[in-house]
Amino acid sequence: MITHLIFDGVAESSLGVGIDIVGSAARLAASGVVDAPHAAKLLRQRVVSLDGQPVQSGANRTIAVDGAFSLRGMGAxxxxxxxxxxxxxxxxxxxxxxxxxxxxGAAALGRAASKGVMLAASCSATFLLAETGALDGQRATTTWWLAAAFARRFPAVSLAADRMVVEAPGALTAGSAFAHADLMLAIIARIAGPSLAQWVARYLVLDNRPSQARYMVMEHLRVSDPALQKVERFIIDNLDRQITLAELANVAAVSSRTLARRVHAGLGMTPNELVQRLRVSHATHMLETSNVSVDEVATRVGYADPAAFRRVFRRFAGESPRGRRIQSTGAHQGM
Structure with a gap:
């Protein structure tokens, strides 16, 4: 059984896509398109609230539920x-x-975890899941613009903010709102098999999106810490060369260890990740606004090895430099 637990303010798109993906998986399994003999039982679903009363969505619309949340009969x-x-x-x-x-709700999730129930959450609901302690010592993701806040609030969780979905032994987390589709496909794959999840994705025309890095906007990640502002400015002014942690610490007038703590607390990442993100951000701008070759872009943002630049760009942007340029060119031509 898949239970959707909703609260006031729920994103209707997330709830709707979750219900549709599970329903589509169940219908595909029943039709025999995919050999999933136990899927019918596993893919039953219901929508509940804590008290069984309707909730108000984030769009201020009333959403009916199937009943009140109960752990009776729930298990692994x-x-x-x-x-x-x-x-x-x-x-x-x-x-x-x-x-x-x-x-x-956090208390209810904690009780569910103690019974072996798999927990899953997307977007800001990942904070609720982390409040239970179920993610402590494990990897997780969250919506990208709240990554720094998540890292500060839950230091015991290993945050992979660039990932769309992160699977841990007893829990799955996903990024921002529409990543709920990716989350539900991961759930289908885990409980009913990857073949069924792949067929659902094909029928619903859902692309594979392992990373949400391409959607991140550095401006949303900035903080008011003057030391970090100096570090960011230093990185931007020296993008065309290698930058050491010692240099960054000297700019911030703190030790390397203290700088690492402050960057993690303020931005939810390591100093090296900050350098890489700023390089990729500036590289993206050049790819979108100039005809400079990819190899030259790599040199201008500090990579002597174009192949290394391509690997880093794909990791943080979720696509190749050439793909970014083609997509940008197509967008401009369509205007």
Missing amino acids: SDVLVVPGWFSATETSIERLLSQNDTQR
Whole structure:
């Protein structure tokens, strides 16, 4: 059984796509398109709230539910999914987490985890999942613009903010709202087999998107820490050469270890990842706005080896430099 647990403010798109993906998987399995003999039982689903009452969506519409959340009969073969809310700021997510129903929800998720129920959450709901402690010592992801806030609030979680979906032994997490589709496909693959998940993706025309890095905007990740602002400016001014951690620490007037802590607390990443992200950000701008060759772009942002640049660009942008240029050219031609 897959249970969708929803709260006031839920993103209707996330809930809807989750229901449709599970329903499509069940119908495909029943039709015999995919050999999944046990899928019918595993892919039953329901939508619940804590008290069984309708909830108000983020669009301020009333959403009916099938009943109240209950752990009775739930176990290791069940999945408890929490679709996210839209929260644009750290303040808004803190306000959500302080509400009585979300605190009760965190407690309910914790009890479910203790029974072996698989937990899954996307977007800001990953914060609720982390509140239970179920992600401590494990890798997880969250919506990219709240990555720094997540890293500060849950230092025991190994955050992989560039990943679309991260699978851990007892929990799955996904990035921003539409990553809920990727999350549900991962759930289908885990409980009913990857073949069924692949068929669902084909029928619903869902692309494979392992990374949300291409959607990240560096401006959203900036902080007011003057030391980090100096570090960022130094990196930008020296993009065309190798930069050492010692240099960055000297610019910030702190030790290398202290700088690493402050960069992680402020941005949810390592100093090296900050350097790489800024390089990729500037490389993207050049690819989109000039005819400079990919190899020359690599040199201008500090990579003597074009192959290394391509690997780093793909990791942080989610596509190749050539793919980024072609996509940008096509967009401009379509205007």
